[in-house]
Amino acid sequence: MEADINLSESMEDYLEAIYNLIKENGSARVTDIANHLKIAASSVNQGLKKLNQEGLISQEKYGPIKLTESGLKAAEKVRCKHRMLYLFLHKTLGVSQESADHDACRIEHALSEESFSKMVDYLIKNNYIEEQNCAFKMKAEKEEPKMAAEQLMLDKIKVGSKAEVVKIESKGRLKRKLMDMGLNKGAKVEVKGRAPMGDPIEIKVRGYSLSLRQDEAAEILVKEV
Amino acid sequence: MALNKTKRKNNELKVALAGNPNSGKTTMFNELTGSRQHVGNWPGVTVEKKTGRDSYQNYSLEVIDLPGTYSLGAYSEDEVVARDFLTTGDYDVVLNIINSSNLDRNLYFTVQLLEMGVDLIAVLNMADEAEKKGIKIDKEKIGQLLGTPVVETVASKGRGIDSLLAETVQHRDLSEAALKIDYGSEVEDLISEVVSMLKEFDFTSQINQRWAAVKLIEHDPEAVKLLEREVGVSKAKKIKSLIAERELKAEDDFDNIIIDKKYEFINKVISESVQRPAADQEPENVSDKIDAIVTNKYLGIPIFMAVMWGIFKFTFTLGDPLIGYIEAFFEAAGGWLGGLLVGAGISPLITSFITDGIIGGVGSVLVFIPNIFLLFLAIGILEDSGYMSRAAYVMDKVMSKLGLHGKSFIPMIVGFGCNVPGVMATRTLDSKRDRIISILINPLMSCSARLPVYVVFAGALFPNHASTVVFSLYALGIVMAVIMAGIFNKILFKGERSHFVMELPPYRFPTLKGVFIHMWEKVGAFIKKAGTIIFAVVVLIWVLANLPLGVEYASAQSLIGQFGQLMAPIFEPLGFGNWQAASSLVFGILAKEVVVGTLGVVYAAGEGGLRAALTANFSPLAAYSFLTMVLLYTPCIATLGAIKSETQSWKWPIITASYLFVLAWLVSFVIYQGGMLLGIGV
Numbered sequence: 001m002e003a004d005i006n007l008s009e010s011m012e013d014y015l016e017a018i019y020n021l022i023k024e025n026g027s028a029r030v031t032d033i034a035n036h037l038k039i040a041a042s043s044v045n046q047g048l049k050k051l052n053q054e055g056l057i058s059q060e061k062y063g064p065i066k067l068t069e070s071g072l073k074a075a076e077k078v079r080c081k082h083r084m085l086y087l088f089l090h091k092t093l094g095v096s097q098e099s100a101d102h103d104a105c106r107i108e109h110a111l112s113e114e115s116f117s118k119m120v121d122y123l124i125k126n127n128y129i130e131e132q133n134c135a136f137k138m139k140a141e142k143e144e145p146k147m148a149a150e151q152l153m154l155d156k157i158k159v160g161s162k163a164e165v166v167k168i169e170s171k172g173r174l175k176r177k178l179m180d181m182g183l184n185k186g187a188k189v190e191v192k193g194r195a196p197m198g199d200p201i202e203i204k205v206r207g208y209s210l211s212l213r214q215d216e217a218a219e220i221l222v223k224e225v
Numbered sequence: 226m227a228l229n230k231t232k233r234k235n236n237e238l239k240v241a242l243a244g245n246p247n248s249g250k251t252t253m254f255n256e257l258t259g260s261r262q263h264v265g266n267w268p269g270v271t272v273e274k275k276t277g278r279d280s281y282q283n284y285s286l287e288v289i290d291l292p293g294t295y296s297l298g299a300y301s302e303d304e305v306v307a308r309d310f311l312t313t314g315d316y317d318v319v320l321n322i323i324n325s326s327n328l329d330r331n332l333y334f335t336v337q338l339l340e341m342g343v344d345l346i347a348v349l350n351m352a353d354e355a356e357k358k359g360i361k362i363d364k365e366k367i368g369q370l371l372g373t374p375v376v377e378t379v380a381s382k383g384r385g386i387d388s389l390l391a392e393t394v395q396h397r398d399l400s401e402a403a404l405k406i407d408y409g410s411e412v413e414d415l416i417s418e419v420v421s422m423l424k425e426f427d428f429t430s431q432i433n434q435r436w437a438a439v440k441l442i443e444h445d446p447e448a449v450k451l452l453e454r455e456v457g458v459s460k461a462k463k464i465k466s467l468i469a470e471r472e473l474k475a476e477d478d479f480d481n482i483i484i485d486k487k488y489e490f491i492n493k494v495i496s497e498s499v500q501r502p503a504a505d506q507e508p509e510n511v512s513d514k515i516d517a518i519v520t521n522k523y524l525g526i527p528i529f530m531a532v533m534w535g536i537f538k539f540t541f542t543l544g545d546p547l548i549g550y551i552e553a554f555f556e557a558a559g560g561w562l563g564g565l566l567v568g569a570g571i572s573p574l575i576t577s578f579i580t581d582g583i584i585g586g587v588g589s590v591l592v593f594i595p596n597i598f599l600l601f602l603a604i605g606i607l608e609d610s611g612y613m614s615r616a617a618y619v620m621d622k623v624m625s626k627l628g629l630h631g632k633s634f635i636p637m638i639v640g641f642g643c644n645v646p647g648v649m650a651t652r653t654l655d656s657k658r659d660r661i662i663s664i665l666i667n668p669l670m671s672c673s674a675r676l677p678v679y680v681v682f683a684g685a686l687f688p689n690h691a692s693t694v695v696f697s698l699y700a701l702g703i704v705m706a707v708i709m710a711g712i713f714n715k716i717l718f719k720g721e722r723s724h725f726v727m728e729l730p731p732y733r734f735p736t737l738k739g740v741f742i743h744m745w746e747k748v749g750a751f752i753k754k755a756g757t758i759i760f761a762v763v764v765l766i767w768v769l770a771n772l773p774l775g776v777e778y779a780s781a782q783s784l785i786g787q788f789g790q791l792m793a794p795i796f797e798p799l800g801f802g803n804w805q806a807a808s809s810l811v812f813g814i815l816a817k818e819v820v821v822g823t824l825g826v827v828y829a830a831g832e833g834g835l836r837a838a839l840t841a842n843f844s845p846l847a848a849y850s851f852l853t854m855v856l857l858y859t860p861c862i863a864t865l866g867a868i869k870s871e872t873q874s875w876k877w878p879i880i881t882a883s884y885l886f887v888l889a890w891l892v893s894f895v896i897y898q899g900g901m902l903l904g905i906g907v
């Protein structure tokens with residue numbers, strides 16, 4: 001996943017900015033990105049072109065900018081590095097919040113995979129981060145398939161099996177809706193059945209029956225129990 | 226804490242019913258106010274605010290029934306109605322109707338209201354179902370943990386209503402404090418910072434600032450919008466970026482943390498106050514067993530088809546003989562009354578008004594009471610059983626292939642009764658696009674008002690195949706709906722991604738009371754319509770048939786005849802270019818039953834009643850073409866009005882009216898001309 005894309009520092013900044021803007025405002029536009037990064041709109045356009053070529057973003061004419069799946073992964077990764085660095089500097093070394101944030105922002109682009117993974121191990125060992133943290137997901141994706149096999153998406157669960165929700169990976173309204181319906185971390189679910197033609201599926205959660213489509217279930221990370 | 230709370234007299238209370246969908250709010254509302262609002266066993270029955278009155282001791286209560294919602298972050302139109310009322314409305318106390326057999330999710334909403342500082346009474350409804358499931362709730366304890374009064378009820382059996390009323394009038398906002406959930410140091414620190422920033426803004430003096438801060442921190446779009454509206458984008462931006470900055474450093478996304486903590490709190494409340502049977506001692510779940518068959522991979526769709534066919538058969542096979550009796554009654558009454566009036570020397574004009582106008586017109590509509598009765602009985606049973614949601618579930622894949630949503634099936638089924646509630650029922654669809662398409666095709670669901678037209682024509686011209694002919698019309702409506710949905714899907718704006726996250730309620734045995742109330746309401750409405758709008762139109766037509774003065778009654782020279790002749794050429798290529806058919810169609814836009822009413826008036830002059838007149842004036846092919854026209858053409862004004870108010874624009878009713886007319890004309894044309902070519906039924 002990471003070997004094939006080697007992003008320059010500014011590209012990573014763009015990705016992070018787009019990610020944050022989408023999260024904050026629901027969409028990212030060129031002017032917003034320019035404001036966010038405090039650079040000219042023309043250079044943003046150039047950067048976006050590159051990201052587009054790399055297949056990290058997609059943009060319809062005059063439409064808002066969207067992150068593709070690999071773009072989202074890359075952005076989450078940068079963000080995760082940022083968080084880990086911040087935690088490392090602030091919590092273990094006692095660097096002040098502002099400096100830790102600022103430095104994290106600079107170091108994140110240069111940090112090697114190895115240093116990142118060692119740093120995460122250290123943070124985990126000393127209980128600075130909890131299991132829900134992004135680093136765990138990154139590790140789970142990378143490490144031996146054993147760990148990955150334990151956690152899978154809800155649509156892969158067989159009818160009649162039970163599982164526990166680890167994370168909702170959907171974004172925006174759908175994520176909120178799923179969580180409002182009681183599908184949050186730790187919720188126990190049982191797959192009760194599939195509709196004719198295999199879609200949607202019926203699950204039992206918090207004592208009631210809920211239906212959702214396959215592609216919605218495919219955004220819910222669970223572990224079998 | 227409501228924003229617009231007005232001063233009321235001491236003994237006046239405004240009470241709102243709120244809670245998750247399908248928790249029994251409307252059942253409770255009916256029980257409290259004696260109203261007969263629609264109750265059904267699927268989420269999203271109530272889609273608008275309803276008001277009723279009740280009195281208790283010397284108190285006068287205004288009760289408000291709201292649509293159900295799972296959270297205050299509303300997604301669909303009906304949820305927005307509830308959210309807006311609860312966050313900005315004018316009320317004294319909320320009766321939070323809770324499904325006791327599903328506390329986890331129901332309390333999630335309760336907790337949101339309590340955090341907002343709403344003055345509420347927790348109503349543990351469906352206590353009977355909780356008991357059956359072996360769930361034991363310690364009322365005192367749960368009340369203490371939530372800081373609210375608690376009442377146990379069974380709304381469907383009227384149990385606990387008295388104690389609820391007693392609690393409601395006694396209850397006075399004792400503490401101003403809202404529920405506080407500990408969100409952990411990271412979020413709590415941020416909350417206090419945001420609160421201190423919010424304190425500077427005037428508008429926050431009337432709302433719970435902590436609640437507002439939490440809403441902002443979890444990126445609630447409405448809260449952000451409100452803030453931006455009140456203080457301007459740039460000041461709002463300061464708060465937003467503070468939150469965004471913190472989130473970057475946080476353990477997890479803030480909305481995850483906040484929702485997790487809410488559930489953590491609820492789990493704690495439940496573990497301290499509720500006893501559930503151990504997993505192996507749970508009573509068996511009948512709903513799951515039924516579902517295993519009804520939504521089965523292979524059986525699901527055949528069962529769905531069978532249910533639809535069953536409803537249809539039920540309505541006709543049982544209704545047909547009854548219609549015969551009523552028809553005979555009206556004919557006899559007309560003849561007898563006519564004889565009596567003439568014998569008594571009453572002027573022929575008045576005699577004609579009574580026999581031709583009223584009995585011929587209104588009577589020919591009232592004949593269909595048995596069908597209407599049975600149709601709504603069947604729909605009522607369907608709605609109360611819990612099958613509606615399953616129909617949506619089973620059909621979702623097929624529907625989404627057509628660019629629709631499984632849930633669109635519910636408005637369609639409702640539309641078989643009447644298109645007005647059918648159009649309104651689309652409110653439960655989250656995506657605007659799904660909603661518009663569902664609205665546009667709803668009139669293609671053949672409503673009960675069109676039934677009289679089919680039955681009278683089928684009986685007259687296809688006596689041996691009446692039910693097949695009528696069924697084919699229903700089927701044609703559905704096929705056209707499918708085709709049109711496909712077309713709109715291609716040409717309409719692209720919408721946001723829709724989802725199918727929907728609760729499937731437990732199957733319940735339809736209650737006699739519920740089903741009969743529903744049926745009486747509808748039959749009552751039908752009779753009332755016959756006595757008002759249909760009566761008025763029929764009188765108008767009778768008058769037009771007698772003018773200009775001295776003209777032969779209902780002849781081509783009468784005003785209605787001349788008007789019909791003006792319109793007739795449009796329908797000439799469809800096989801019914803006579804003025805009677807043309808004018809009945811035009812007036813039918815006022816209400817579809819009027820088609821029969823008009824024909825009753827203008828043909829009443831002939832011997833042998835309406836059926837004989839139809840046999841004399843229509844070939845079977847022309848009749849089928851006419852019925853196709855009635856099925857598909859411009860919906861009645863009530864439906865157009867509903868479309869206008871649901872879409873908030875004139876554009877959609879105009880589009881609906883015009884596309885349906887064109888569609889109807891084309892399909893009838895193909896049927897008639899095709900039939901002529903092949904020489905069928907000429």
Ligand SMILES: Nc1nc2c(ncn2[C@@H]2O[C@H](COP(=O)(O)OP(=O)(O)OP(=O)(O)O)[C@@H](O)[C@H]2O)c(=O)[nH]1
Nearest residue numbers: 247248249250251252265269270271293351379380
């Ligand atoms: N067993 C049982 N069933 C109940 C009770 N109260 C309501 N019901 C049934 O629950 C179903 C839903 O009732 P409604 O009153 O329509 O629920 P609602 O909360 O108004 O639902 P929405 O309008 O969809 O939000 C109906 O089938 C009722 O007959 C109760 O106390 N016990």
Ligand SMILES: [Mg+2]
Nearest residue numbers: 250251270271
């Ligand atoms: Mg209701």
